[in-house]
Amino acid sequence: MSAGFVGLTLYQPGGLFDSIYFIEEVIVNTRSRYQDIMIARIKGFGKSLILDGWLQSTEADEYIYHESLVHPAMIMHDYPRQVLVLGGGEGATLREVLKYKSVEEAVMVDIDPLVVELSKKYLTEWHQGSFEDPRSKVMIMDGFEYVRKASEEAKKFDVVVMDLTDPYGSEIAMKLYSSSAFQLLKKIMDQQSILVVQAGSSTLFREAYERVEKAVSSVFKHVAEYVTWVPSFAYMNSFIIASDTYSFENIDVNIIDERVRERGLRLRFFNARRMVSMFGLAGLRLEGYNS
Amino acid sequence: MSAGFVGLTLYQPGGLFDSIYFIEEVIVNTRSRYQDIMIARIKGFGKSLILDGWLQSTEADEYIYHESLVHPAMIMHDYPRQVLVLGGGEGATLREVLKYKSVEEAVMVDIDPLVVELSKKYLTEWHQGSFEDPRSKVMIMDGFEYVRKASEEAKKFDVVVMDLTDPYGSEIAMKLYSSSAFQLLKKIMDQQSILVVQAGSSTLFREAYERVEKAVSSVFKHVAEYVTWVPSFAYMNSFIIASDTYSFENIDVNIIDERVRERGLRLRFFNARRMVSMFGLAGLRLEGYNS
């Protein structure tokens, strides 16, 4: 008479409504020095990574999230050689970055060795060998510290991808969403460099989003939001893209299209038309919302 | 230690995950001959209409839904004079249709007099007087029957908008999603006419969506999907647009832009760039999904 299900669920507060996911199997359930780590099979979405109780990515739709995160910045850049990924422990962000032959070095910095180790073992569909690519350099350390050291060594990156837990989720990523973190980041970027930041839902968690956007805007000349729908997240995910050279206002679909072809990218979600659309649907703010 | 809330919630199965909304106030809670009707204030989304326990539209984001439903078809048509709305009891679909000065008659057919009556009384933010517009003709009857009669009278519509409960929600709309219903509809449309159908989530309720799409495709030459994110629905909502004349493959953003200006439309969400984007982000199918 009541619910048709019984069993393990994942309860996820969502800002305005809460979501309940159905867990079919718990594969890993442990705690690192930094966070609770769970890998579980979720009904309809397959294998999934959950950190501190928050869903990070699922087998069924991680490609939407990761392609949307990586390609707008990479395709906008004329010739990305040096790429930095902050976070991204699953290895899928790295996987997308390495699709560009121009990339000479892809540095990935994740604070939690256990996330990386478990991803290597259980999330092969995510990384697909990207950790073993000779161009990959995986550092286990605090991202902030890495950036500080890199700036001292005058290292420069063409594209920087911030793929951290949400600015309203787990505590551990907070420091990297601050103005001072972005100022530090600027030091390891040049005039042509592009930064992209995963920023949760700007509609449902507006306040947290705007705090990050403000911090980025204090450092970069051009800043824009774009969005992609990740079905398992129950919302449009917002990304903040920033640069001192490229304005994101009039993206030419034909140029993007040409670059996707030229660079020989094999993609499942991203294409020129979708890139333009991701920018076109950004900026949704509900007036009645206060969380 | 457990949940931070206590009180009334709306439980909504969502295909792959369930959602829980927080009810602040129940304004109307009744039953018509056809369905349970509730008007309630939902945390973060304001006043909302709920039919048979399924959320229909909310004060905070109904404009996104209704503008996305109405304008692509209306703006594609060269000069829409006669418009038919099936369902749409809140009066907001009518409101958007009437924004076009070219419209001479907007017929709205809803089966449930109580939904219309309660909308008139409580959902003024939705209809905004559209029921009283001299061009409006509101019929309380079965939509299928209306179409049959109209076809006998050789009546023709330039644009037909199907704004019914989801093809997987309440039972009462099912008949109108069938092939025979679309064949009948075709009789009251001419070569230039455009049909648009709200079709739920093609990603989360794929099977139901594809059944409707197949039925529409059996009748019209050109059929396309476009999507819009309605935050309160927890998903991208799919629409099916169909015509024998207009292909929806290469929509020219400049023409749309010009028409929006020419026709003097005052809109909150819809614009030329967003229209193109809504088509650009359609077509998401998760392989792992089976519901």
Next chain:
Amino acid sequence: MSAGFVGLTLYQPGGLFDSIYFIEEVIVNTRSRYQDIMIARIKGFGKSLILDGWLQSTEADEYIYHESLVHPAMIMHDYPRQVLVLGGGEGATLREVLKYKSVEEAVMVDIDPLVVELSKKYLTEWHQGSFEDPRSKVMIMDGFEYVRKASEEAKKFDVVVMDLTDPYGSEIAMKLYSSSAFQLLKKIMDQQSILVVQAGSSTLFREAYERVEKAVSSVFKHVAEYVTWVPSFAYMNSFIIASDTYSFENIDVNIIDERVRERGLRLRFFNARRMVSMFGLAGLRLEGYNS
């Protein structure tokens, strides 16, 4: 594939687990000066009173709660003439008190006129005319204030029944669970008087329960806990009974049995054997519990 239900639910944190009730119909949904008041039909339990989102009593099992609350104290007393009910807006506590022909006056004091008014109108199964009994005296005022005034007038009660919202639920009852409130109460009771206090679940909300028990124990010589299972509450409800004369340690089932017969009580749940059992099953404390 997911939940078999859709619609309105009541979400109730329960200390160690949360409960979800299915609402079939909202009958009243309003706010008084003091609290949110809802009367709704809950699946399986029928018409129910909900204050500030907390379930108070349901048509299906209110008799278990109210008979368990009232009769142990009333039956222990040799000849209850003057009875005071604090709270009990539904009128069902009054109904049980008035079953004793010895009662000359039953004073009920509730702070919220709207609860009493709505109960009179909608909860007829609860009060069954008890408000109209010539022996009833219903006062709308703060219970604490009533007790203060009554003590100044040297009024004495044989039995006092505290039927308030839980000591961990709504805020408004808190003052009456304090030591000073019980000291004040003592002034309007004599050597033979008996006090009974509804005290929520001593197992699931142990800390709140023990606070109240301690306050009562600082004032009365004999204090005991007894329990009754109220199915809709999802737990055994604890009551604290106190007196300076009667010890509750060795209740003679035969004497109770005889009194039930002598006093001509017509009851659905309570009897001598159950009274003994309610004391017998009290005192459950889970060691692992911390809320």
Next chain:
Amino acid sequence: MSAGFVGLTLYQPGGLFDSIYFIEEVIVNTRSRYQDIMIARIKGFGKSLILDGWLQSTEADEYIYHESLVHPAMIMHDYPRQVLVLGGGEGATLREVLKYKSVEEAVMVDIDPLVVELSKKYLTEWHQGSFEDPRSKVMIMDGFEYVRKASEEAKKFDVVVMDLTDPYGSEIAMKLYSSSAFQLLKKIMDQQSILVVQAGSSTLFREAYERVEKAVSSVFKHVAEYVTWVPSFAYMNSFIIASDTYSFENIDVNIIDERVRERGLRLRFFNARRMVSMFGLAGLRLEGYNS
């Protein structure tokens, strides 16, 4: 603004309301040939066994359940020597049975070797070495088959304890709740033997309970219900006790008390007064209930 928790929960339909438990840690999550087996730490209740998504017993209150299940039958019997436990894979039922020095052999029959193996390894607080007691004989086989064979060998048991999954929960126990199963059981019992059956909630799952009670009544002369509150179950658990010799109508608390002392039982929940109370509070049927 919404729920204060995020993370893994156990969703449990409860007949009239559903319950949500908070999982702190998943210790084991696997599937045997017969069922899903999970051992998890549940907030407030500690380590817990969950079969096919249904909570079986928790560290915090398993003693209430197991003492209530075993001792009424064992204490009623004049001198229990041979005891049969059907189900009870955790080993806690065995633990309680072995507290009686009169017991010469305690046969435990569980169909699922994995439940027993995992219990041995992870649920040491439950079995406390009872599997190693020289009087224990653990058989991994279908209970029905065991009873058939034992009857062919003319084996007799003084007490039979049925400790299976609920008659409305998992499917695998269903066969043992039938009339034919009880007729077969009768063949391995003599005139003085006592049977006790865990029977779920007679109030919340009334129909399933009454089916079992009817089946037992068709075989035994005296049949009675008694109940105990298991906090983690969210209800009073019903047990059916049956015998051809002992009527359960007038249990003498003094005799029980004496036996508990004589037999040197060390118990946490059960005592003579509670035994009487468990029978005294049985028999709750809500009229409004239909599931």
